[in-house]
Amino acid sequence: xxxxxxxxxxxxxxxxxxxxxxxxxxxxxxxxxxxxxxxxxxxxxxxxxxxxxxxxxxxxxxxxxxxxxxxxxxxxxxxxxxxxxxxxxxxxxxxxxxxxxxxxxxxxxxxxxxxxxxxxxxxxxxxxxxxxxxxxxxxxxxxxxxxxxxxxxxxxxxxxxxxxxxxxxxxxxxxxxxxxxxxxxxxxxxxxxxxxxxxxxxxxxxxxxxxxxxxxxxxxxxxxxxxxxxxxxxxxxxxxxxxxxxxxxxxxxxxxxxxxxxxxxxxxxxxxxxxxxxxxxxxxxxxxxxxxxxxxxxxxxxxxxxxxxxxxxxxxxxxxxxxxxxxxxxxxxxxxxxxxxxxxxxx
Numbered sequence: 001x002x003x004x005x006x007x008x009x010x011x012x013x014x015x016x017x018x019x020x021x022x023x024x025x026x027x028x029x030x031x032x033x034x035x036x037x038x039x040x041x042x043x044x045x046x047x048x049x050x051x052x053x054x055x056x057x058x059x060x061x062x063x064x065x066x067x068x069x070x071x072x073x074x075x076x077x078x079x080x081x082x083x084x085x086x087x088x089x090x091x092x093x094x095x096x097x098x099x100x101x102x103x104x105x106x107x108x109x110x111x112x113x114x115x116x117x118x119x120x121x122x123x124x125x126x127x128x129x130x131x132x133x134x135x136x137x138x139x140x141x142x143x144x145x146x147x148x149x150x151x152x153x154x155x156x157x158x159x160x161x162x163x164x165x166x167x168x169x170x171x172x173x174x175x176x177x178x179x180x181x182x183x184x185x186x187x188x189x190x191x192x193x194x195x196x197x198x199x200x201x202x203x204x205x206x207x208x209x210x211x212x213x214x215x216x217x218x219x220x221x222x223x224x225x226x227x228x229x230x231x232x233x234x235x236x237x238x239x240x241x242x243x244x245x246x247x248x249x250x251x252x253x254x255x256x257x258x259x260x261x262x263x264x265x266x267x268x269x270x271x272x273x274x275x276x277x278x279x280x281x282x283x284x285x286x287x288x289x290x291x292x293x294x295x296x297x298x299x300x301x302x303x304x305x306x307x308x309x310x311x312x313x314x315x316x317x318x319x320x321x322x323x324x325x326x327x328x329x330x331x332x333x334x335x336x337x338x339x340x341x342x343x344x345x346x347x
Contacts, residue, residue: 058096060096093152158263159264189294218264
């Protein structure tokens with residue numbers, strides 16, 4: 001029934017622009033968790049629907065369709081308001097959407113309801129790739145709109161550790177392949193890590209740690225190191241010391257989603273005799289991989305990388321070995337809005 005509503009609504013574009021066939025393919029192409037709301041008439045018959053996708057804890061209005069017979073009755077506005085309520089109820093603060101810029105009942109409708117021009121978050125770039133594959137970009141000019149519907153969630157402090165070793169193929173990094181059932185970064189390739197707990201027991205750290213994290217809003221270096229040591233033990237079955245951790249970077253999840261983190265990234269060198277393995281249910285497997293190889297596979301769509309992971313792998317990819325990585329010590333400045341660029345090997 002919803003497919004029929006969408007098809008009838010899309011028929012209104014005839015003579016204005018040409019949509020690609022099989023409109024239901026968009027939902028399949030952009031497959032992700034989320035929720036769908038359905039509007040019904042007095043006889044309980046569906047007359048419209050809104051589909052919201054959730055990508056890495058952010059909410060995107062993928063589709064809002066009202067049957068032509070039920071238009072101009074406030075159904076679209078009611079659905080849009082219900083979407084915003086649904087996002088708020090799930091802890092999100094921003095709704096993004098993509099629509100046709102020059103169709104009178106598309107972008108102007110959303111602008112009247114408080115949506116403004118925006119950049120699509122980097123974490124949602126797959127939406128643009130899907131639109132291109134489906135031919136939507138050829139149909140007409142598209143615009144990204146967004147609206148803040150609630151106060152932003154404050155970022156939680158977290159840590160992530162990049163274990164390094166010199167392998168037969170050069171520098172290698174230990175990564176986790178996240179389970180597809182996870183609530184955040186599902187199916188992504190990541191580095192070991194997790195949240196800083198309130199009860200972390202501080203550990204003594206090298207003197208240079210305080211200066212390394214000075215420009216950030218992270219907890220004390222002694223607490224960050226304690227969290228990193230704990231997470232590596234829990235997720236990888238390896239015990240490391242604070243003086244084996246090298247501060248590397250700080251990324252803050254952009255506002256808008258229901259989950260945000262302020263993540264301190266460390267490097268550490270693997271030692272002979274250590275058994276780095278998967279000891280967490282959050283990952284389905286682990287592996288030692290050359291950074292450049294992971295980047296190539298991500299470009300080919302064979303694996304998924306979050307923006308921080310991609311950038312950090314790009315930095316490691318220009319380093320010849322572990323010694324060079326540990327000696328690099330780039331300046332740490334919080335990266336906001338996922339707009340960080342590799343600090344090593346850049347012109």
